[in-house]
């Protein structure tokens with residue numbers, strides 16, 4: 001699947017978060033000279049964090065290129081700048097989030113989200129798949145989400161975009177396999193990145209007079225509070241874990257079609273499939289959101305406490321000279 005000089009990897013959305021962490025890790029692992037990891041971003045003016053994190057890998061095993069997934073000509077120009085347009089592994093990571101009551105979100109913002117999260121992937125695949133098919137090799141790794149498997153309250157549009165991603169890949173994978181091209185969906189739960197901070201900034205700016213007071217209160221008082229707890233309890237340290245999981249998918253001899261990166265969410269997906277009527281999972285979520293939210297918060301607090309204790313034990317062990 002991969003040339004003798006080592007694979008050419010192209011990643012989208014590397015100015016922050018998951019894309020940045022993955023690009024740095026891949027570039028650091030690479031012995032030079034090999035084709036450098038191509039870390040792309042829509043605005044290269046935002047490459048400071050990536051360059052700082054990459055350190056000496058910058059310009060040696062890591063190269064930054066401009067690529068906006070919403071702009072076909074920018075994707076084409078980026079690929080045309082690569083020798084032979086040769087990409088062995090495409091990591092489609094660029095994405096945006098959106099949470100809140102539907103009535104408070106503009107159609108333009110929803111369309112922009114779909115254009116980025118779903119059509120962004122479609123544009124990339126249209127551009128790289130023909131070359132991969134011709135070469136009879138390649139791997140398309142798509143950063144989807146747990147929300148591509150199960151919707152979560154107030155994430156209606158974001159979740160729909162990731163369901164679209166999942167359906168697209170599920171359909172395409174069979175044809176791709178015929179040409180020895182692998183497709184993998186990586187499905188993270190919450191990961192603490194700018195993704196989360198952008199959601200809260202957006203929630204601060206939203207005009208809640210467009211919805212009824214009860215819905216506004218459920219979102220601002222109940223959901224946002226619980227979502228913060230979910231992120232701090234389950235999302236901390238996930239960036240590194242996510243990179244490890246994605247590396248495993250990239251390096252697998254037989255790449256999996258789906259890979260969840262946070263085991264805390266596996267029961268959620270299982271519950272959905274255990275009852276085709278959908279009653280079990282809907283009821284479970286309804287109760288978690290409206291009835292047992294105090295229990296949920298208690299459980300999340302317990303997770304935070306256990307993690308904090310584990311960190312203290314590790315720090316103590318390091319002080320005593322244990323690895």
Ligand SMILES: NC(=O)C1=CN([C@@H]2O[C@H](COP(=O)(O)OP(=O)(O)OC[C@H]3O[C@@H](n4cnc5c(N)ncnc54)[C@H](OP(=O)(O)O)[C@@H]3O)[C@@H](O)[C@H]2O)C=CC1
Nearest residue numbers: 013015016017018042068069094095145190191193194195
């Ligand atoms: N964080 C989380 O909890 C989870 C994230 N994910 C998914 O992971 C992926 C990465 O998110 P994460 O790192 O957390 O979030 P970040 O907000 O940190 O990173 C998103 C990246 O996507 C880029 N981007 C946005 N629009 C475009 C575009 N049109 N063209 C190219 N790049 C673009 C951003 O660039 P810019 O700086 O220019 O805005 C940024 O580099 C997304 O697909 C997200 O849906 C999935 C599950 C959970």
Ligand SMILES: CC1=C(/C=C/C(C)=C/C=C/C(C)=C/C=O)C(C)(C)CCC1
Nearest residue numbers: 145146147152189190226227230288289
């Ligand atoms: C689990 C759970 C909740 C929130 C989950 C969140 C906030 C998940 C975020 C996932 C992300 C960010 C995926 C990105 O693609 C609620 C509704 C608070 C209460 C019910 C249980």
